[in-house]
Amino acid sequence: MRKSRFTEAQIIGMIKEQEAGLPSSELCRKHGLSPATFYKLKAKYGGMDLSDAKRLKQLEDENAKLKRLLADAMLDNVVLKDLLGKP
Numbered sequence: 873m874r875k876s877r878f879t880e881a882q883i884i885g886m887i888k889e890q891e892a893g894l895p896s897s898e899l900c901r902k903h904g905l906s907p908a909t910f911y912k913l914k915a916k917y918g919g920m921d922l923s924d925a926k927r928l929k930q931l932e933d934e935n936a937k938l939k940r941l942l943a944d945a946m947l948d949n950v951v952l953k954d955l956l957g958k959p
Contacts, residue, residue, distance in 0.1 A: 876913075878903075880925035883913050890914070 876883075890899050890910075900907050917925055 878905075878913075880917065880929065881922055883917050884920060884922055884925060886910070887914050887918055 878886075886899060886903055890896055896907060896910060900910050920928070
């Protein structure tokens, strides 16, 4: 997955600017991003504080690690079944 060029703090700051009354088109021009990107980030981070965003990132990282562990365990299981000759 591509790394965002904005930190969580910057994204939340942009959302707060827009909520304070700055038009979305002006905000996008100011920060150099497309309106589609802004609304995608707003959908993900809207209504969050910085601590919530950091916790979300931590949970996403942990989830990715657990998915990799599960995939490795499932692969080992398939290999062992093939070696034993059981379908």
